[in-house]
Amino acid sequence: MSTTEGPPLIPGAEAKKISLDRESAGAHRRGGWFNGLGQRWNALPRQKQWFYLIIIVVLAYLLPVVNPPFISTEPGNNWPLACAQMSIYALVAVGLNVVVGYAGLLDLGYVAFFAVGSYTAAMLTSPDSPYVHIPYLWTLPVAMGVAMFFGVMLGIPTLRLRGDYLAIVTLGFGEIVRIMATIIPAMKGQVGFQNVGHPPGTDAAGNAIFLNSNGTPWYWLTLSVIIVVLLLAGNLERSRVGRAWIAIREDEDAAEIMGVPTFKYKVWAFVIGASVGGLSGALFAGQVGFVNNQKFDVVTSVLFLCAVVLGGTGNKVGAILGGALVAYIPLRFTAIAEYKFLIFGVALVLIMIFRPAGLLPARQRLLAYGRAAYNKVTGRKGVGDAGGSRAMSTRVSDEEKGAQT
Amino acid sequence: MTLLELNNVSVHYGRIQAIKDMSFTVEEGEIVSLIGANGAGKTTTMKTISGLLNPSSGSIRFAGEDITKMKAHIRVVQGISQAPEGRGIFPGMTVMENLDMGAYGRKDRSGMAADIDRVFDLFPRLLERQKQLGGTMSGGEQQMLAIGRALMSNPKLLLLDEPSMGLAPQFIRQIFKIITEINSQGTTVLLVEQNANQALARAHRAFVLETGEITHSGTGKELLANPAIKEAYLGVG
Amino acid sequence: MLPSLLASMPMDNDWISFDVPSLIENFWSATFDGLTFGSIYALVALGYTLVYGVLNLINFAHSEVFIMGCFGVWFTLSALNFGPSAPHLGFWAIVGNLILALVVGMIVSALTAVIVERVAYRPLRRRNAPRLAFLITAIGVSFSIQYLLYLWRGPSPERALTMFHPTPIFDVFGTIIDSQQIVIVVAAVIMMIVIDLFISRSRTGRGIRAVAQDPDTATLMGVNKERIIMTTFIIGGILAGAAALFYTMKIPSGVQYNGGFILGIKAFAAAVLGGIGNVRGALVGGLLLGLIGNYGQILLGNSQWTDVVAFLVLVLVLILRPQGVLGSSLGRSKA
Numbered sequence: 001m002s003t004t005e006g007p008p009l010i011p012g013a014e015a016k017k018i019s020l021d022r023e024s025a026g027a028h029r030r031g032g033w034f035n036g037l038g039q040r041w042n043a044l045p046r047q048k049q050w051f052y053l054i055i056i057v058v059l060a061y062l063l064p065v066v067n068p069p070f071i072s073t074e075p076g077n078n079w080p081l082a083c084a085q086m087s088i089y090a091l092v093a094v095g096l097n098v099v100v101g102y103a104g105l106l107d108l109g110y111v112a113f114f115a116v117g118s119y120t121a122a123m124l125t126s127p128d129s130p131y132v133h134i135p136y137l138w139t140l141p142v143a144m145g146v147a148m149f150f151g152v153m154l155g156i157p158t159l160r161l162r163g164d165y166l167a168i169v170t171l172g173f174g175e176i177v178r179i180m181a182t183i184i185p186a187m188k189g190q191v192g193f194q195n196v197g198h199p200p201g202t203d204a205a206g207n208a209i210f211l212n213s214n215g216t217p218w219y220w221l222t223l224s225v226i227i228v229v230l231l232l233a234g235n236l237e238r239s240r241v242g243r244a245w246i247a248i249r250e251d252e253d254a255a256e257i258m259g260v261p262t263f264k265y266k267v268w269a270f271v272i273g274a275s276v277g278g279l280s281g282a283l284f285a286g287q288v289g290f291v292n293n294q295k296f297d298v299v300t301s302v303l304f305l306c307a308v309v310l311g312g313t314g315n316k317v318g319a320i321l322g323g324a325l326v327a328y329i330p331l332r333f334t335a336i337a338e339y340k341f342l343i344f345g346v347a348l349v350l351i352m353i354f355r356p357a358g359l360l361p362a363r364q365r366l367l368a369y370g371r372a373a374y375n376k377v378t379g380r381k382g383v384g385d386a387g388g389s390r391a392m393s394t395r396v397s398d399e400e401k402g403a404q405t
Numbered sequence: 406m407t408l409l410e411l412n413n414v415s416v417h418y419g420r421i422q423a424i425k426d427m428s429f430t431v432e433e434g435e436i437v438s439l440i441g442a443n444g445a446g447k448t449t450t451m452k453t454i455s456g457l458l459n460p461s462s463g464s465i466r467f468a469g470e471d472i473t474k475m476k477a478h479i480r481v482v483q484g485i486s487q488a489p490e491g492r493g494i495f496p497g498m499t500v501m502e503n504l505d506m507g508a509y510g511r512k513d514r515s516g517m518a519a520d521i522d523r524v525f526d527l528f529p530r531l532l533e534r535q536k537q538l539g540g541t542m543s544g545g546e547q548q549m550l551a552i553g554r555a556l557m558s559n560p561k562l563l564l565l566d567e568p569s570m571g572l573a574p575q576f577i578r579q580i581f582k583i584i585t586e587i588n589s590q591g592t593t594v595l596l597v598e599q600n601a602n603q604a605l606a607r608a609h610r611a612f613v614l615e616t617g618e619i620t621h622s623g624t625g626k627e628l629l630a631n632p633a634i635k636e637a638y639l640g641v642g
Numbered sequence: 643m644l645p646s647l648l649a650s651m652p653m654d655n656d657w658i659s660f661d662v663p664s665l666i667e668n669f670w671s672a673t674f675d676g677l678t679f680g681s682i683y684a685l686v687a688l689g690y691t692l693v694y695g696v697l698n699l700i701n702f703a704h705s706e707v708f709i710m711g712c713f714g715v716w717f718t719l720s721a722l723n724f725g726p727s728a729p730h731l732g733f734w735a736i737v738g739n740l741i742l743a744l745v746v747g748m749i750v751s752a753l754t755a756v757i758v759e760r761v762a763y764r765p766l767r768r769r770n771a772p773r774l775a776f777l778i779t780a781i782g783v784s785f786s787i788q789y790l791l792y793l794w795r796g797p798s799p800e801r802a803l804t805m806f807h808p809t810p811i812f813d814v815f816g817t818i819i820d821s822q823q824i825v826i827v828v829a830a831v832i833m834m835i836v837i838d839l840f841i842s843r844s845r846t847g848r849g850i851r852a853v854a855q856d857p858d859t860a861t862l863m864g865v866n867k868e869r870i871i872m873t874t875f876i877i878g879g880i881l882a883g884a885a886a887l888f889y890t891m892k893i894p895s896g897v898q899y900n901g902g903f904i905l906g907i908k909a910f911a912a913a914v915l916g917g918i919g920n921v922r923g924a925l926v927g928g929l930l931l932g933l934i935g936n937y938g939q940i941l942l943g944n945s946q947w948t949d950v951v952a953f954l955v956l957v958l959v960l961i962l963r964p965q966g967v968l969g970s971s972l973g974r975s976k977a
Contacts, residue, residue: 164700179950478867
C-alpha cells in the first residue's frame with residue numbers, strides 16, 4: 001500500500017528531507033537560547049560534559065527536598081508528590097519518544113501499556129487480589145514483560161501497514177483496555193485494588209520509607225530508573241537499530257528498498273516503547289497505591305503525546321522536560337487545571353504548525369545521524385530529476401545511455 | 406509571435422538549485438526540444454512551466470501575459486497542457502474518462518466533441534479501447550492516451566515530458582510522427598527528451614540542458630551536427 | 643507461576659458467555675437492529691473513506707465532525723420543543739421538524755469539517771510536512787473540539803429527546819421491524835447511493851477520483867486540488883450530520899461531549915472492513931460491522947462487548963485482508 005503514494009518516490013522524499021533541514025535551520029534561527037545551549041554543550045570537552053552532567057543530576061535529585069519558591073506547586077499541591085508525578089510522566093515521555101520520535105510511529109494508546117503495567121503491579125501485590133503475590137520490585141520487570149507481550153500482539157498485525165492504521169488501532173486499544181477492566185470481574189472495575197505494594201525498607205523510626213503520601217523516595221526511584229533507561233536508549237539510538245529507526249522515520253519506502261527490515265525494527269521500537277510504558281505504569285501504581293478502571297482515560301494518551309511533541313520529537317532530553325512540564329503545569333497553575341486537555345490539544349496543533357521541531361529542537365547531532373542514515377539509504381538509489389546527488393544521477397544516466405547504444 | 410518566454414528562471418528544492426537563471430522562448434507554431442541527461446532539470450523546467458513548481462526568481466510569460474504566480478489549474482484553461490513524465494494515466498478510470506479529465510476545465514460541449522474526434526483520428530487505438538481501464542493498457546497505449554488527453558483541453562502549448570520513455574523503437578517513431586502531425590495542425594509543442602536523435606530531428610529549435618543550465622541552443626539540425634552533442638547525447642564517438 | 647495463577651482465578655462466568663440459544667432466539671431482531679446501527683456507521687465511515695481517498699490520511703477529527711452534528715440536531719429539536727417523550731404533532735409536522743434538524747446537523751458538521759481542514763491540514767500541506775505531523779494535528783484538533791464541548795456542556799449527556807414512537811411496520815419471522823429502523827436504513831442507503839452516483843458520474847466526482855489517483859496529474863488536467871479537498875470534507879461532513887440525526891433518533895441520550903469517540907473508531911473499522919477509500923465498501927463494511935457487533939453482544943452477554951467486538955474485527959481485518967472486503971478504491975491502483 002505504501003508504494004502507491006505517488007511515482008516520484010525519491011524526489012518527494014528529498015523535498016521532504018530538505019524541508020526538514022530547513023525547519024531545523026529555521027528552528028535554529030528562532031530557537032536561539034535552547035539550541036545555542038545544545039551546540040555549546042556539544043562543543044564542550046568530554047570531562048567538562050561529565051562535570052556539568054553530574055551537577056545537573058545532583059540538582060535533579062535534590063529537587064523535591066529543596067522546594068524552590070515560585071517553581072513549587074505548594075500550597076496547592078504537595079511538592080514532593082508533584083515531583084514524583086512529574087518524574088513518572090517524564091519516564092512515560094522517554095518511552096513514547098522511542099516509538100514516536102525515533103521510529104516515527106504514532107501510538108495513541110500508550111496509556112493502555114501504562115494501564116497494563118499498573119494492573120500487573122496491582123494484581124501481583126495488592127491484598128485485594130486473589131492471585132500470587134510477589135515483592136513489589138519484582139513486578140517492575142514483570143510489568144515490562146506483560147506490556148511487551150501486548151505490544152507484540154498489537155504491533156504484528158498493524159505495523160506491516162501504514163502508520164495511520166497503527167494510530168487508530170492503538171487509539172482503540174486504549175479504550176478496549178478500559179472496557180475490559182470494567183467487564184472482566186478479575187480486574188475489579190471501579191472497586192479496583194487498594195494498597196498496591198511498594199519497595200521494602202523502613203526508616204529509623206520503623207516506618208516504611210515508600211509511603212503513598214511521601215513523594216520523595218518515589219521520585220528518587222523513578223529518577224534513577226529514568227537515568228538507566230536514558231543510558232540504554234542512548235546506546236540504542238547510536239546503534240544499528242537507532243540508525244534503522246531514523247531511516248524508517250525519514251522515508252520508510254526508501255529504507256525498505258535498501259534492505260532495512262523495516263517491519264522488524266518497527267516492532268522493536270513499538271515493543272520497547274510498550275515496555276517502558278508498562279514500567280512507568282507499575283511505578284505509578286506503587287506510588288499512588290490504588291488502581292481502578294477510572295485512572296486510564298484514553299485522553300491521557302494525548303497528554304503523553306503532547307509531552308513528546310512539546311519536547312521535540314526524537315529528543316530524549318526534550319521528552320523528559322516535556323513530560324515533566326505536562327504534569328507540572330496543571331499542578332502549579334491549578335486555576336487552569338480544568339482546561340488542561342483543551343490547552344494541550346491546542347498546543348499539539350500550534351506546535352505542529354508553527355514549531356514542528358518542538359520547544360527544544362532535536363539535537364543537531366541526532367539530525368546529523370538522520371541525514372547520514374538517510375543519505376546512506378537513498379544515495380545509492382540516485383533517482384530524482386533535479387534532486388540531490390547530481391554525480392549519482394549522471395552516472396545512472398550514463399549507464400542508461402550505455403544500455404541504449 | 407512569442408508564445409512562451411522564460412526570463413532568468415531559477416528553481417530550488419530546498420537549498421538545492423535545480424534550475425539556474427534559465428531563459429528561452431518558444432514561438433507560436435514551433436516544435437522546441439529540450440534535451441539533457443537525467444537530473445539535468447528537464448522535468449523541473451516542465452513542472453515550472455505548468456505550475457506544479459514555483460520559481461524562486463525570474464518570470465514566465467505566456468501569450469503575452471505574466472503567469473509566474475498563476476495557479477497550475479488555471480494555466481490549463483489559459484492553454485498550457487502537459488502530458489507528464491511517466492504518463493500519469495488515471496489507472497482506475499476508463500480511456501474515455503481519462504480523455505474527459507483532459508477537458509475538465511472546459512464548458513463548450515461542441516468543441517469538446519470535435520477534440521474527441523481529433524484525438525481518435527490521431528490515435529485510432531484509443532477509439533477501440535475507450536471502455537478499457539487506463540491502468541490495464543500497455544506502455545505505448547498509455548502514452549497515446551496521455552498525449553490525447555493533453556490535447557483534450559485544446560491547448561495552445563503542448564508540453565510533452567519524455568514521450569518516448571520505455572517504449573519500443575517502432576512505437577517511438579510512431580509517437581514522434583504523431584507529434585509532428587499535431588504540430589502541423591497548429592499546436593505549439595515543447596518537448597523534453599533523452600532520446601536526442603528523434604527529438605532533434607523533429608524540432609525546429611532545440612536547447613541542451615546540463616545541471617540546470619542551457620549550454621547549447623540552435624535549430625534541431627545544427628545541434629544534430631554539433632560534434633560535442635553528438636558525442637554526449639547521440640552515442641556517436 | 644502461570645498454573646497457580648490460573649488456579650486462583652475466580653470462576654464466575656457471568657461476565658462472558660457463549661449464549662448460542664439466546665442468539666438463535668434473538669437472531670432476527672439482532673439482525674434488524676444491527677443493520678440500523680450499521681447504516682449509521684456507514685454514513686460516518688464514508689467521511690473517513692473519502693478523505694482517506696483524497697488525502698491519504700485518516701481524519702481523526704471526523705468523530706468530532708459527527709458529534710458536532712449531534713449537538714446541532716439536539717439544539718434544533720430542543721428549540722422545537724422536543725423532549726423526553728414524543729411530541730404530540732401530526733405526521734407531516736414531525737417530518738418537517740426532523741428535516742429541519744437534519745439540515746442543521748449537516749450544516750454544523752460540514753462547517754466543522756471545513757474548519758478542521760483549514761486549521762489542521764491545509765497549513766501542513768502548504769509546508770509539505772511529514773505524515774506524522776498531520777496525524778498529530780488531527781488528534782490535537784479532535785481533542786480541542788471535544789474539550790471545548792466539555793467545558794461548554796459539561797460531562798453528562800444532554801437531555802434525551804424522543805423524535806417519534808417507533809410503530810411496527812412489518813412482521814418478519816415473528817420479529818417486528820419498526821418505522822424507526824426503516825427510516826434510518828432507507829434514508830442512509832439512499833444517501834449512500836446518491837453519493838456513489840455523484841462520485842462516479844458528476845464532473846466534481848471525477849475530479850475527486852482524479853485527485854485520489856494522482857493529485858499532480860489531476861492538477862495538470864485543470865482540477866483545482868484545494869477545492870476538491872474542501873468538497874470532500876464537506877461531503878463527509880454532510881453525511882456525518884445525517885448520521886448525527888439518525889444516531890440521536892436511535893440513542894436519545896447519546897449526545898455527549900465524547901460521544902463521537904467510540905462511534906468514530908467503529909466507523910473507521912467499518913471503512914477498513916469494506917475497503918478504505920471505497921465508497922460502496924463503506925456501506926458494506928458499516929452494515930457488516932453493525933451485524934457482527936450486535937451478534938457478538940448477544941452471544942457474549944454484555945452490551946459493552948459491542949465495542950470490543952468491533953475493535954477485534956478491525957484488528958482481524960488488518961491481519962487477514964487489509965484491503966477490505968471490496969478492496970480499496972476510488973480507483974487507486976490495486977498494488
